[in-house]
Amino acid sequence: MRKYVSWLVLLFAVSLVFSGCSTNITVEPPGATATTGGETTTTPTTAPSANEPNWGVQTKTTGCKAKEGLQDFACTPGAIIKSATKKQICTPGYAGSVRNVPQSLKNKVYAAYGVKTRKPGQYEVDHLVSLQLGGSNDISNLWPEIDAPKPGFHEKDRVENYLHDQLCKGNMTLKEVQVAIATNWLAVYEKMPKKSSSGSDSDDSE
Numbered sequence: 001m002r003k004y005v006s007w008l009v010l011l012f013a014v015s016l017v018f019s020g021c022s023t024n025i026t027v028e029p030p031g032a033t034a035t036t037g038g039e040t041t042t043t044p045t046t047a048p049s050a051n052e053p054n055w056g057v058q059t060k061t062t063g064c065k066a067k068e069g070l071q072d073f074a075c076t077p078g079a080i081i082k083s084a085t086k087k088q089i090c091t092p093g094y095a096g097s098v099r100n101v102p103q104s105l106k107n108k109v110y111a112a113y114g115v116k117t118r119k120p121g122q123y124e125v126d127h128l129v130s131l132q133l134g135g136s137n138d139i140s141n142l143w144p145e146i147d148a149p150k151p152g153f154h155e156k157d158r159v160e161n162y163l164h165d166q167l168c169k170g171n172m173t174l175k176e177v178q179v180a181i182a183t184n185w186l187a188v189y190e191k192m193p194k195k196s197s198s199g200s201d202s203d204d205s206e
Contacts, residue, residue, distance in 0.1 A: 053077045053182045058140045064113045069186050071143040078182035079141035084134040090168040095131035109142045124153040130160040133177050159185050162192045
């Protein structure tokens with residue numbers, strides 16, 4: 001009887017040792033938490049998704065203020081034509097075929113940014129994400145960009161052409177060029193070759 005009890009105790013001890021060594025690993029989707037070996041970790045989402053603007057969603061429609069060459073992100077987060085493909089965008093004449101910014105819409109853009117008077121050529125109602133990069137004509141993608149001080153809307157036209165070239169040559173994805181110009185076109189301007197001005201499908205709205 002004592003031997004039987006001893007064997008039971010031994011088997012119980014062995015089972016405890018092995019159960020303590022087992023580890024359950026669960027694969028979680030990005031952004032979720034997972035527990036492995038008693039430690040909780042969070043799998044980060046990919047950088048492009050994390051940095052992507054909230055396309056078309058304005059959190060402010062009046063009192064907009066452009067600052068240091070950039071749009072008011074609350075008023076002009078950018079908007080894209082989600083159905084537009086790289087093949088369509090890289091076809092000559094695409095931007096002209098989708099451009100539709102009537103004067104009434106331009107007036108609303110000026111009013112939102114508090115521009116009451118302006119001289120000829122001083123401003124351009126510009127697409128933040130240009131049409132040649134898949135941008136839309138929605139007011140959340142429009143802002144009154146100034147010519148001077150430099151860099152102004154003429155310099156941004158060069159950025160648009162540069163990114164269009166990068167897209168169509170396969171050096172950047174459609175999402176990459178859209179996010180780049182929507183979040184900080186000036187950063188692209190500072191890094192791109194200064195003589196880059198190729199492309200004739202510019203996105204001037206004036």
